[in-house]
Amino acid sequence: GAVVSQHPSWVICKSGTSVKIECRSLDFQATTMFWYRQFPKQSLMLMATSNEGSKATYEQGVEKDKFLINHASLTLSTLTVTSAHPEDSSFYICSARTVGQALSGALHFGNGTRLTVT
C-alpha cells in the first residue's frame, strides 16, 4: 500500500539551530502535502499546504519565515524549522495526497517527527 516516509523520527537540537524534516512518498506521486503540528496532549493543527513546484500556503498564525517548506518534487516535501526555540518543541507530521481522484484521493500520513529544542 501507499507509504509516506518521514525522517527523522525524533530530533533534539539546541536553541537557535535549524532542523529539517523530510516527508517522502515512497510509491506514489503526491502533488500536495500537508504539514501538521501537535503539541503534547493536544490535537493536530494544520500548519501549511505544500504544492509541488509552487510556494506553500500557510495557515493563519504560522510564521512562514520560521517554518520553511519546500516541495521540489512529486515525492518530497521538506519542513525546516529555522532558529528553533523551546516553544517549537512539538510533534510534526505530514500527509500526502495522491494525484488521482482529485477530490477524493487517499490521504497518507507519515509517522511523525518529535522535535525537542533544548
Next chain:
Amino acid sequence: AQKVTQAQTEISVVEKEDVTLDCVYETRDTTYYLFWYKQPPSGELVFLIRRNSFDEQNEISGRYSWNFQKSTSSFNFTITASQVVDSAVYFCALTGGTSYGKLTFGQGTILTVHP
C-alpha cells in the same frame, strides 16, 4: 469555517465492554469527507475509516462500527468488546470538497481499556 467536536476528553472502560466515541462536525461544504484515526502512544496516525457526505450507510469492520447521521451532523465510532490494545487517542477529522486534504481535527478522545 469547519469544526469538529469530540466532547469526550477521556473514556475509561474495562475489557470486553462496548464503547462509543462521539464526533459532531460543522461545515458549509455540501461535499465533505469524515475520517477517524487512531493514535497510539508511539504517535503515528492509523487510518480507520473515510466516509463521504453522500454515503450515510453505516459501516462495520470487525469490532469497529461507525454511525453517520447527516441530520445531526454526527459521525460516531463504536468499538465492540473492547480490548487493551484499543487503548489510544482517537481523532475524528473533516475535510471539505473544496479544500480536500486540509484536515480539521477534533480534540481527540483518550480511550483507556483496563484488563
